[in-house]
Amino acid sequence: MYTEVDHQLMSRALALAQRALYHATPNPRVGCVIARDGRVLGEGWTQPPGSNHAEVEALLDARRNGHDLHGATAYITLEPCSHFGRTPPCATALIEARIARVIAAVEDPNPQVAGRGLEMLRANGIDVRCGLLRNEAIETNIGFFSRMNRGRPWVRVKIAASLDGKTALDNGVSRWITSEAARADGHAWRARACAVLTGIGTVQADDPQLNVRLVQTRRQPLRVLVDSRLEVDPGARIFDGEPVLVACAFADDGKVARLRERNAEVIELPNEHGKVELATLMKELARRGVNELHVEAGFKLNGSLVREGVVDELLVYLAPLLIGEAQGMIHLPALSDLAHARRLSFREVVPVGEDVRILARWT
Numbered sequence: 414m415y416t417e418v419d420h421q422l423m424s425r426a427l428a429l430a431q432r433a434l435y436h437a438t439p440n441p442r443v444g445c446v447i448a449r450d451g452r453v454l455g456e457g458w459t460q461p462p463g464s465n466h467a468e469v470e471a472l473l474d475a476r477r478n479g480h481d482l483h484g485a486t487a488y489i490t491l492e493p494c495s496h497f498g499r500t501p502p503c504a505t506a507l508i509e510a511r512i513a514r515v516i517a518a519v520e521d522p523n524p525q526v527a528g529r530g531l532e533m534l535r536a537n538g539i540d541v542r543c544g545l546l547r548n549e550a551i552e553t554n555i556g557f558f559s560r561m562n563r564g565r566p567w568v569r570v571k572i573a574a575s576l577d578g579k580t581a582l583d584n585g586v587s588r589w590i591t592s593e594a595a596r597a598d599g600h601a602w603r604a605r606a607c608a609v610l611t612g613i614g615t616v617q618a619d620d621p622q623l624n625v626r627l628v629q630t631r632r633q634p635l636r637v638l639v640d641s642r643l644e645v646d647p648g649a650r651i652f653d654g655e656p657v658l659v660a661c662a663f664a665d666d667g668k669v670a671r672l673r674e675r676n677a678e679v680i681e682l683p684n685e686h687g688k689v690e691l692a693t694l695m696k697e698l699a700r701r702g703v704n705e706l707h708v709e710a711g712f713k714l715n716g717s718l719v720r721e722g723v724v725d726e727l728l729v730y731l732a733p734l735l736i737g738e739a740q741g742m743i744h745l746p747a748l749s750d751l752a753h754a755r756r757l758s759f760r761e762v763v764p765v766g767e768d769v770r771i772l773a774r775w776t
Contacts, residue, residue: 415516415545418451422488423518423545425456429467430490430553433459436631438607439702441521441557443467446488447475447512454480461631468493468503472510486514490550492521492543495530504530507539514540518550522561556607556704559725565695566607566706570715571599571728572742579739580712585618594766595730599709600627602728606707608635608658608698611651612714613644622650623709635703639714641688643679647671660689660697691721716744719755726774727757733767 429444437443437459445467447455455478457470465473468489475482493503493515507515515534520543521527534541551558556567573591574580581587589596603609604625611623616638623636633655638645641662651657652675659672662683669679680697684690698706708718718724729742748754761772 414542419488419516419545422446422448422451422453422486423490423516425453426467426488426490427518427546427549427553429456429458430550433467435604436461438462438632438704439557439560440466441491441554441704443489443491443554445471445490447471447482447485448488449480449485454478454482454485466494466503469506472506483511484513485510486516487512488516488545490518490546490553492517492519492526492528493530493534494521494523494526495533502530502533504533507534508537512539515542516545517541517543518545519543519547522558524561554704556706560699560702560704565692565699565723566703567726568695568706568708568718568724569602569606569726569728570708570710570718570724570743571602571730572715573599573730573732574742575732575734575736575739577735577737578742579736580742581618581740582736583739585740587619590734590736591730591732591768592766595732595768595770597627598765598770599728599730600625603634603707603709604628604630606634606705607703608637608705609707609709610637610639611708612710613638613640613642614711614713615709616640616645616649616651618711620650621709622653624654634707635701637694637698637706639689639691639694639710643668643672645672647675647677652677660694662687662689688717691718691723695723712741712744715742719743719745724775726760726772729771729773730765731769731771 426444426446430442433442443459445457455471455475457467459467495502495504531541559567609623624633636657638659643661657677659677659679664681682690682693756776757773758776759773763770
């Protein structure tokens with residue numbers, strides 16, 4: 414059904430989509446290549462929200478190069494949108510450009526689109542095919558698909574640990590277990606996320622800024638603090654700069670007022686145990702357009718997230734050192750049988766500086 418050239422050009426479109434990795438949110442990251450007889454006429458990728466989508470960028474690129482688009486093929490990593498949002502429908506732009514064929518990698522899971530873009534193209538005489546490099550396209554927008562299909566973000570828990578699985582000394586000291594290269598790499602993963610979440614224990618122990626500093630980015634992710642009893646010091650560095658969302662179980666009016674002065678928003682999401690209802694928090698973040706949630710917390714909150722079943726993958730940096738008795742990665746109850754262990758699969762194991770980065774997902 415698809416030729417070698419089709420595969421090559423869709424692979425190129427997927428590579429272009431990666432250029433939107435840090436700035437597309439809450440929109441999906443999309444790449445588009447317009448070609449005729451295997452020759453590229455124009456390329457584009459998703460611009461920041463409110464600006465052009467990938468298809469329009471590719472059409473503009475082709476026209477700047479003086480190409481007639483009549484009869485050309487568009488390779489797009491996601492179904493063209495069919496509705497008016499902040500920008501007009503991309504399907505209409507392709508129709509008006511007299512594109513003859515559209516090859517999309519995957520249908521858009523957004524209920525406002527969900528096949529309507531492809532049908533619009535077909536209704537206007539365009540040859541439409543869908544499914545080329547589908548899995549790769551979904552992976553590019555794994556958070557967007559999670560938000561649309563499951564109503565919650567894709568949750569990634571980042572952990573920096575020693576080779577014996579320790580994340581901090583018993584006295585709380587953790588700077589620095591991993592190398593500078595690993596820390597910069599971790600900031601790149603922060604930058605691609607829509608939001609970064611931590612807990613009150615980490616804020617009290619480390620006073621982190623929790624923003625992106627070690628790599629260039631066009632935007633800062635939303636910072637989210639889980640603080641059941643609203644114990645955070647309003648002077649904490651997490652409140653410097655961009656707004657912070659604080660999730661608590663019980664909100665004291667005086668504390669809320671002080672936090673509002675620090676550009677923080679407080680929401681109450683109590684569960685029956687007097688803690689923050691984490692599953693509800695995930696739904697709330699999805700409602701706010703969070704596709705990927707990056708967690709950098711202590712072993713207790715990590716454990717709570719895992720037990721609640723809201724974690725999708727672990728991003729673990731292992732340093733070549735042994736610490737001994739100290740704080741672990743994830744606090745989980747003891748098992749009496751290995752058959753009950755939570756099993757994951759390694760998606761990636763790569764060296765980063767002196768350390769090793771492991772990306773593992775639940776099987």
